[in-house]
Amino acid sequence: QSLLRRTIGYFTSMRYTPLSLMAAFVLIHYTLRTRQQFYLTVIYLQSSKLSYIVLGNAIIALAISTFSFVTHLFLDGGLRVNERDAIGEHIRWDVTETCLALTIFRSELDVATAVMFLGLVIMKW
Secondary structure (H helix, E strand, O other), rough: HHHHHHHHHHHHHHHHHHHHHHHHHHHHHHHHHOOOHHHHHHHHHHOHHHHHHHHHHHHHHHHHHHHHHEEEEEEEOOOOOHHHHHHHHHHHHHHHHHHHHHHOHHHHHHHHHHHHHHHHHHHHO
């Protein structure tokens, strides 16, 4: 299990964030080049399921990298294994609670509500 954690940690810190941000940049660049107008670009990015996945993935990757950076900045060397496990356990339950809440309120779900739920989950962490 420790090899798996190290592999995931390496992939997350070294490859996941830059590749996610690059994919989001390529998507936005492609959309701007093909639509040639800002309004049409925004409409496409809002209506395309692929763009939601790519941009959402980039936001998640950026959040993970920011958490890692802040942890190393303020905690002088990072978290201990026990602390990481406790945070991981809390994250699992918080994500589960959020998914349940989103299924209950899916008729009122829009981007603003999703951002508020994401903010709530981040504050709980």
